[in-house]
Amino acid sequence: MNDHDPTPACDLAGDSPQNLSRRRFLQTSAGVATGALVIGMGIPLQPARAAGAAQMAPGTNVPAFLEIRPDNRVRFLSPFNEGGQGIFTGMAQIVGEELDADPESFIVENAPAGHDYLVVFGKMRITGGSFSTRSSYTTMRKLGALARNMLLQAAATRMNAPIGELTTEPGHVIHKSTGQKIAYGDLAKDALDLPVPDPKSVTLKDPKDFRWIRQPLKRLDVPEKSTGKAIYAMDCKVEGMLHAAVQHAPRLGLKPGVVRNLDEVKAMKGVHSVHKLDGAVAVVAERFWVAKLGADALQVDWQEPSAAEKAKIRYMPADFSTEAFTRQLMETKGDGKEAETHGDLKSAFASAGKTVSATYHSQYVHHAQLEPASTLARFNADGTLDIWLPNQAPEQFQAQIAKTAGLKLEQVNIHSPILGGFFGRHFLYPGANPYPQAVALSKATGRPVKVIWTREQEFLRDPLRPMAAVRFRGALDASGMPVAIEAISACEGPAESLNGHNPNKVDSNAVEGLTGKAYAIPNRRIAQVYVKNPTSLAYWRSVGHSMNDFLYEGFLDEMADAGGKDPYALRLKLLEGNDRLTTLLKAVGELSGGWKRGPFTAPDGSRRARGVAMASPFGSEAAAIAEVSLNAAGKVVVHDVWEAIDPGSIVNPGIIKLQAMSAATLGVSQVLMEQVVYKNGEPEARNYDLYPILPPDRAPRIHVKVVESGAQMGGIGEPPLPAVPAAIANAVSTLTGKRVRSMPLDKLSLAT
Amino acid sequence: MQLYVNGQMVEVNSDPDTPLLWVIRDELGMTGTKFGCGLAQCGACSVMLDGKIVRSCVTPLSSVGDAQVTTIEAIEADPVGQRVVEKWIAHQVPQCGYCQSGQVMAATALLKENAKPSRDEIAAAMVNLCRCGTYNVINDAMLDLAGLGANKGETL
Numbered sequence: 044m045n046d047h048d049p050t051p052a053c054d055l056a057g058d059s060p061q062n063l064s065r066r067r068f069l070q071t072s073a074g075v076a077t078g079a080l081v082i083g084m085g086i087p088l089q090p091a092r093a094a095g096a097a098q099m100a101p102g103t104n105v106p107a108f109l110e111i112r113p114d115n116r117v118r119f120l121s122p123f124n125e126g127g128q129g130i131f132t133g134m135a136q137i138v139g140e141e142l143d144a145d146p147e148s149f150i151v152e153n154a155p156a157g158h159d160y161l162v163v164f165g166k167m168r169i170t171g172g173s174f175s176t177r178s179s180y181t182t183m184r185k186l187g188a189l190a191r192n193m194l195l196q197a198a199a200t201r202m203n204a205p206i207g208e209l210t211t212e213p214g215h216v217i218h219k220s221t222g223q224k225i226a227y228g229d230l231a232k233d234a235l236d237l238p239v240p241d242p243k244s245v246t247l248k249d250p251k252d253f254r255w256i257r258q259p260l261k262r263l264d265v266p267e268k269s270t271g272k273a274i275y276a277m278d279c280k281v282e283g284m285l286h287a288a289v290q291h292a293p294r295l296g297l298k299p300g301v302v303r304n305l306d307e308v309k310a311m312k313g314v315h316s317v318h319k320l321d322g323a324v325a326v327v328a329e330r331f332w333v334a335k336l337g338a339d340a341l342q343v344d345w346q347e348p349s350a351a352e353k354a355k356i357r358y359m360p361a362d363f364s365t366e367a368f369t370r371q372l373m374e375t376k377g378d379g380k381e382a383e384t385h386g387d388l389k390s391a392f393a394s395a396g397k398t399v400s401a402t403y404h405s406q407y408v409h410h411a412q413l414e415p416a417s418t419l420a421r422f423n424a425d426g427t428l429d430i431w432l433p434n435q436a437p438e439q440f441q442a443q444i445a446k447t448a449g450l451k452l453e454q455v456n457i458h459s460p461i462l463g464g465f466f467g468r469h470f471l472y473p474g475a476n477p478y479p480q481a482v483a484l485s486k487a488t489g490r491p492v493k494v495i496w497t498r499e500q501e502f503l504r505d506p507l508r509p510m511a512a513v514r515f516r517g518a519l520d521a522s523g524m525p526v527a528i529e530a531i532s533a534c535e536g537p538a539e540s541l542n543g544h545n546p547n548k549v550d551s552n553a554v555e556g557l558t559g560k561a562y563a564i565p566n567r568r569i570a571q572v573y574v575k576n577p578t579s580l581a582y583w584r585s586v587g588h589s590m591n592d593f594l595y596e597g598f599l600d601e602m603a604d605a606g607g608k609d610p611y612a613l614r615l616k617l618l619e620g621n622d623r624l625t626t627l628l629k630a631v632g633e634l635s636g637g638w639k640r641g642p643f644t645a646p647d648g649s650r651r652a653r654g655v656a657m658a659s660p661f662g663s664e665a666a667a668i669a670e671v672s673l674n675a676a677g678k679v680v681v682h683d684v685w686e687a688i689d690p691g692s693i694v695n696p697g698i699i700k701l702q703a704m705s706a707a708t709l710g711v712s713q714v715l716m717e718q719v720v721y722k723n724g725e726p727e728a729r730n731y732d733l734y735p736i737l738p739p740d741r742a743p744r745i746h747v748k749v750v751e752s753g754a755q756m757g758g759i760g761e762p763p764l765p766a767v768p769a770a771i772a773n774a775v776s777t778l779t780g781k782r783v784r785s786m787p788l789d790k791l792s793l794a795t
Numbered sequence: 796m797q798l799y800v801n802g803q804m805v806e807v808n809s810d811p812d813t814p815l816l817w818v819i820r821d822e823l824g825m826t827g828t829k830f831g832c833g834l835a836q837c838g839a840c841s842v843m844l845d846g847k848i849v850r851s852c853v854t855p856l857s858s859v860g861d862a863q864v865t866t867i868e869a870i871e872a873d874p875v876g877q878r879v880v881e882k883w884i885a886h887q888v889p890q891c892g893y894c895q896s897g898q899v900m901a902a903t904a905l906l907k908e909n910a911k912p913s914r915d916e917i918a919a920a921m922v923n924l925c926r927c928g929t930y931n932v933i934n935d936a937m938l939d940l941a942g943l944g945a946n947k948g949e950t951l
Contacts, residue, residue, distance in 0.1 A: 271828065739930045
């Protein structure tokens, strides 16, 4: 990712033979028919070797990942997509460390679909779950080490020196006794033509010798992103491309009937054609604005699906409202299926000194990434399909698109431009990705078509973070310490909504954050009652944790109050013997200048309070403290958020800090202002005017402390989010004396 | 119709009602200016008209007239813009980057009009939305640019 790399994320120059053939070359060589080499510019494919090669373990086929150019620049095809989380830079640090090549010399792009890239725990590929670094760290280090070994072998031959006498310094192989030094770029052709050594044969560096890992290296993509040069799916274009805009059915499941003003729209200046699609009508034009005007003007008679069809799809009834659905969830009875149990709940409650109970709930929220969804599809003369689309899972999209387009897997070339925000938006979601529209329209018109969803169409089909109502009850002993907790969540998890509900199983995504809490409450029971949603559901940054830690940590404060305990002191007590979390909680206390709950009067005269909360998401640990006040209008002002985050071990402390600030900010946005409201089966908000996201003037100062416990590496993109909404809500409860049991705070009457 | 973009006169044939954003992106092929909401809510489409910030998604082509349009593509040709870009890099501001063309344009327009803005003036001018939560870092970069003694590396 730098300005002198001309290779665009899409075929910007149109059908430029050089670029196109180069893409094809890379895809062929990096694809399923492994073993071919990718090296230098314009070196022809060598299919002979590819044919004989057996399928290698993901993450080991060096030439599928690395190209070292004559100028010593390293082109690296990343198994993970970049969407602001810094993974392209992190990968360059990890691979560069073992390859002994300066990460700054890396040009990183998202890899095409292919077996070689299934490096998430060696078997799958998604950019999500905060998996990227932690699941592939050793694999990617080995990849760098394998490549270095191949360079050493090539150098040994070239220098006529024993390989054992060779060393490297960044970008070069050195033979000290003869003073020979050869740049990687000069060796690459020979080196990458060699068979990849057995991964077990290479030794990884001792971490104490790390040159780049653990350093706050600057991100490679920042210059392009500061000057408008970065190319997103939205920006992709190819020769002869048409633009399309759509009008989606107002409710999921409806089908387009008669378009009453079809002739009128067809006659609009610049309109190419009008097409009925699955749940939408599209207008195709030479330019997007014309297509958009056409799509907005369409007068469509939307038809109800038949009862048989309704049974097969997710159907949004005309009388659905989030208000009624929230009530339904809050009133859902039943003990549910157990997700986690410990001790003896029954006797704990029977012998309790005091019991507490409350029902909390969460809300639907949008991803609201700034880049709306788009897809560009082009059928080629040889029957293949090139498709550019924002995605977090290239192989999954490839398989689905091949099915949709009636093509073989290898005929579908997936291009994955960097993401203008994702937060879980760009997985495969039925009805929520524009690729079926782009494929259908490109087929119908015989030309490449780019479909862009306007913000209104995006919000109409954005799948939502689930809503949950959780019935809590807690038992305290005579000293006021919690001895039992039960949480029963009425919720549909995103995984079961996408993969089908199994009545015998709990969706772990529905309950994570209620489960897995580290507090030593000896008797506990966490359960789920499945309640199907008519809305489409999705993964949203930190998934179940994004709501469940808010719900749980709020109720924990209620238990603290009922037992006459300070919430910070209570958490410390419940974590006694847990060194990692005791250290973390103390770290955030110190970062905030010492725990004080309040309410207290700040130097500016405002009355303020602080709240604390913790979360254990995605293999990492987080603790947050927030300070709040109410403004004259009775709205919550978040002044500061202090967060300590322990991902076990780290690659880039600068990126971690920025990711923590990013996730914390999204947590602030969620708890203060975000809520998707449905009335009469339709979302009330179709844009940021009625679905506001956190603006700069409501953003708190965020202070981050990275704690490295040395525990197994955890994730970082999502883990800093879940503790933040809870810390803010707990602060508000303390400030107002009224217990906050739902989000967003802007919709609550808080003024005292 | 004639349009002055980044110091050059260009001939465009989009309908006069077309928002400037789509003229820039589709007709002129410059994709640095982003589409986010189409409703002047997010600011991803910010460009300068005679040095003043406007949201090009709600600026009809017909209203542009002889005004000089400056887009992100020409940002480094402007000495103020160049300084903004330098600080954006020094403070490692962008994350996904999608809103950052607009943020850089907003920062440049402010500093061109007022080289030493106060904290309040910065807050009043820097109102574009960012879903990645780069607000703290944007603020650091702005304080640095305004000479208000921001820390220079703490947020990296």
